Amino acid sequence: MIDFEEELKKFKPSLEVEDAEDAIYSRDLHDMNDILMEIMREKENAR
Amino acid sequence: MKCYRCGETLGRGKRCPECGADVRLYKRIMFSSNYYYNLGLDRARVRDLTGAVEALEKSLGLNKNNRDARNLLGLVYFEMGETVSALSEWVISRNLDSRDNIATTYLKEVQNNPERLDTINQTIKKYNQALAYCKQDSKDLAIIQLKKVIALNPKLVKAHQLLALLYIEEGRYDRAKKELRVAAKIDEGNTLTLRYMKEVNDRLKVNGGNKKPKKDDILTYQSGTETIIMPRTFVEMSTTHTIINLIIGIVLGIAVSVFLIMPGLRSKDVSSVNNTLKEVNETLATKESTIASLEAQIEEIQGTLDDANKSIEDSDTKLNSYKMLITAYNYVVNDDLENAGNALASVNTDDLSDDMKALYESLNASVSEQYIVALYESGYSAYNSSNDATAIEALSKVVALEEDYEDGNALFYLGQAYRRSGDLENAVNYFKRFVELHPGTQRASTAQSYINQYEASAGTTTTGTTTDDSSTTTTDAATTDNGTATDGEAGQQ
Numbered sequence: 001m002i003d004f005e006e007e008l009k010k011f012k013p014s015l016e017v018e019d020a021e022d023a024i025y026s027r028d029l030h031d032m033n034d035i036l037m038e039i040m041r042e043k044e045n046a047r
Numbered sequence: 048m049k050c051y052r053c054g055e056t057l058g059r060g061k062r063c064p065e066c067g068a069d070v071r072l073y074k075r076i077m078f079s080s081n082y083y084y085n086l087g088l089d090r091a092r093v094r095d096l097t098g099a100v101e102a103l104e105k106s107l108g109l110n111k112n113n114r115d116a117r118n119l120l121g122l123v124y125f126e127m128g129e130t131v132s133a134l135s136e137w138v139i140s141r142n143l144d145s146r147d148n149i150a151t152t153y154l155k156e157v158q159n160n161p162e163r164l165d166t167i168n169q170t171i172k173k174y175n176q177a178l179a180y181c182k183q184d185s186k187d188l189a190i191i192q193l194k195k196v197i198a199l200n201p202k203l204v205k206a207h208q209l210l211a212l213l214y215i216e217e218g219r220y221d222r223a224k225k226e227l228r229v230a231a232k233i234d235e236g237n238t239l240t241l242r243y244m245k246e247v248n249d250r251l252k253v254n255g256g257n258k259k260p261k262k263d264d265i266l267t268y269q270s271g272t273e274t275i276i277m278p279r280t281f282v283e284m285s286t287t288h289t290i291i292n293l294i295i296g297i298v299l300g301i302a303v304s305v306f307l308i309m310p311g312l313r314s315k316d317v318s319s320v321n322n323t324l325k326e327v328n329e330t331l332a333t334k335e336s337t338i339a340s341l342e343a344q345i346e347e348i349q350g351t352l353d354d355a356n357k358s359i360e361d362s363d364t365k366l367n368s369y370k371m372l373i374t375a376y377n378y379v380v381n382d383d384l385e386n387a388g389n390a391l392a393s394v395n396t397d398d399l400s401d402d403m404k405a406l407y408e409s410l411n412a413s414v415s416e417q418y419i420v421a422l423y424e425s426g427y428s429a430y431n432s433s434n435d436a437t438a439i440e441a442l443s444k445v446v447a448l449e450e451d452y453e454d455g456n457a458l459f460y461l462g463q464a465y466r467r468s469g470d471l472e473n474a475v476n477y478f479k480r481f482v483e484l485h486p487g488t489q490r491a492s493t494a495q496s497y498i499n500q501y502e503a504s505a506g507t508t509t510t511g512t513t514t515d516d517s518s519t520t521t522t523d524a525a526t527t528d529n530g531t532a533t534d535g536e537a538g539q540q
Contacts, residue, residue: 007212011209013174014131015135016168019131023131034111
């Protein structure tokens with residue numbers, strides 16, 4: 001049984017074209033590779 | 048694959064041949080990223096766009112530099128109507144690696160069509176507005192807005208989903224199903240779409256079950272190899288009800304034509320006749336106005352013509368007066384006073400200018416005295432010569448000019464001339480006038496005797512007594528006496 005109010009919460013406003021630039025700049029682009037590099041760097045520093 | 052530390056191309060070994068770094072985990076991450084990219088590509092090929100997005104996001108989470116995965120993610124977003132998300136992915140892709148990047152082509156295509164970009168932005172704004180309407184419980188407005196959004200961007204899956212949700216909420220499951228079908232065509236693997244579809248189908252099943260016809264209402268029979276199923280009411284209505292319906296239809300048709308169509312036609316005819324009458328009246332009024340105008344012009348022209356004719360007549364009269372004045376002047380110059388006087392008598396002084404009036408008065412003053420003398424002499428001479436007609440003509444003019452000329456002699460001789468010519472009535476009139484002007488004179492008594500004779504003869508004629516002989520004798524005697532006396536008078540003159 002679908003609950004309208006609950007379903008409605010799943011719909012989020014779309015980004016407008018004017019907001020695209022801010023969205024791109026604020027995007028977290030860290031990937032698994034970055035995390036790996038960070039871990040290795042910390043490990044080397046610990047030595 | 049390049050070494051994450053020195054950038055050297057890696058081989059099959061566990062370590063970098065250049066820097067000796069352990070690349071086992073790094074390689075596993077890269078392979079995983081590629082695996083998810085391939086998975087996303089496969090899902091995109093079967094239009095499981097949601098699944099593709101999921102796989103591609105995982106691929107990029109492992110390796111943000113996986114350009115193909117990012118570009119494909121942008122393409123999938125674009126296909127789903129999420130244009131801003133697609134642009135974001137392509138921009139990031141181009142910034143990470145701009146060499147031979149297809150993202151550059153995608154971005155150029157979008158940027159070179161600003162109208163399309165504007166439409167996309169409008170679509171997004173309308174979708175957000177529709178969402179706001181939903182949250183404000185303005186479902187009707189939200190439905191209208193979402194229809195506009197779908198008209199502008201038919202691939203926006205979430206707009207179809209939201210519209211379907213609204214239809215479900217309002218119990219319009221068939222419409223919801225239609226929207227969900229469109230959404231499923233764009234994105235087949237979307238779990239939200241599938242879940243809503245299941246719900247809609249369940250509801251439709253429940254509603255459809257209630258509408259199943261009862262067995263008693265259905266008539267089933269075999270026609271050859273086919274089984275015919277039809278409602279029982281259809282059979283019952285097909286005979287008598289058809290005729291009744293036909294009759295009702297005819298009656299209704301007649302009623303409609305009588306009460307609705309005919310009055311309309313009549314009013315149309317009346318309106319047409321009225322319009323024609325109006326046009327005729329207007330034409331008539333215009334023509335009457337034209338006739339009145341023309342009549343006024345005719346009257347004006349007639350007046351002008353009359354004035355012109357009058358002016359011509361006045362001019363002729365004036366011209367004649369001037370002509371007679373000139374003629375009189377010529378007679379004066381030639382000492383023909385009698386004709387000069389005649390000519391002056393024909394002049395109308397009203398027609399003359401002031402200068403000509405002065406000339407006329409000057410001529411008249413010099414001529415009239417001499418003229419009347421000459422005229423009297425001429426008349427008297429004619430009288431003595433027994434030329435009575437000439438005497439009457441001349442002496443009449445003298446008397447007309449001066450009645451009592453020569454102490455009434457002109458008047459007396461004029462009466463005598465008339466008496467001798469047999470015109471006793473005129474003769475008596477002049478004698479009476481003479482008696483009035485010169486009573487008690489010898490000639491007055493003579494004139495009176497002629498008057499008495501005339502009146503006596505007139506009375507005799509009236510009573511029927513024949514005294515013509517004596518009267519004639521008396522008259523002759525008087526004539527003789529008068530002739531003698533005239534001579535005597537002439538001698539006195």
